[in-house]
Amino acid sequence: MKFNNIVDDYISKIKRELYGIDSASTNAIIEELDNHIYEKSNDIAGDRNLLEPNNKIFREVISGLGPPNDVVVEYLKVLPKKTSKGLKLFLLLQLVIGIVAVIVSIDQFITSYGISQGEFYDGTYLLSMIFVGITLLFLGAITAILVIKQLRKPKNIIHYGVGSVMLSVILAAGLLLVMAKFILWRHMEINSDDELFYAYVTPIFVLLMVGYIWGLRGSEDLKRRFMLEEFDNKKFARKKKKSRNVMAGVVIFQFSNGAFNFVSILFFLVIFSDSFMQFLFPSLGHRVLSLIMKD
């Protein structure tokens, strides 16, 4: 309904700030507020004709509703946020990676069983493989479960944060493991065997993973607190210095998250190197390589 510029400005401000809310809910909110203004203005106007622009009445009605920011803040507290298509795609990618991690872990267990039954029994290697298998199974399963939960309940944004962290941890740790191996061998001229290396390095990376999970979870909580503070106290709009700090916090968080996702992509490139294929997919990789060799 269009009846006055003051009203239209007020309504459009609310509409603009209701980002993240699905369009059907936004339209219903706007229609309800529009009607409130129309009905109350008519009540105040009484016998006078409201079609004549009466800014005084509209200002009174709008001030009774409260500032647009306050109305929006109250709505954002109670309405579920929609998940964007981009985020949905990203979550689906994470889901696939979580499932792949679980499959890889199963492959580790199958090979471990093969080693334990075979004549080339090696306790250290076996232990290292089981350890890596359990870690991948745990992280992969949690990633997949959290992503599914996030897809089913978009309001719980924290699940997205944890899922993203888990994914990044799995991938970044794998990449660092390979890099560390090459760096160690090159600079320290260690002519060690893989088994010993993985037996020592894997627990260190598991510790790093745990630290990273809590570090990024902290960042996610921080970001949410920033956003709440921004909405609740409107410091974002009033105190420019504070708002810069808020923005800096969010940018740093997003950058660190983005950087780790970039590392994840690098990891995909590394995963196709044959030595790494042998490490991650001992049984499957070996079979694939054997087939290629036979051909």
Add this chain to the structure above:
Amino acid sequence: MNKRINGFLKKFNKELKTGLLSMLVLLAIDSDVEPSYGYGIIKNLESSSKGKLKFPEGTIYPILSSLSNKKLLESYWGDPQGGPRRKYYKLTADGKEALLLCHGDWLAFYEVTNDVIEKLGVKK
């Protein structure tokens, strides 16, 4: 009144009203003979309090959304005679139960608070 006291009072009043408004909205809908809608509920609360209950009217609508999300209210669009269509609200069975429980909690809290104030006294 200095700025800090003013800020404290604003926050105190906001926190005091946050939960109570939800209960009063449920009560207003329950007591309405006609189907309830946003502006009608606001008018009902204003007239019942003889204009003493002050709150930003814009906060009533998010409360209605929140109560609907919690299935304490049912909403539907209807066309009144003349004027634009309205979103009407009515209490669900859960809403009725929630209202009774809220009311009980409020009475108990009111009584305890008064007892404490009476015992300790507010010195001027």
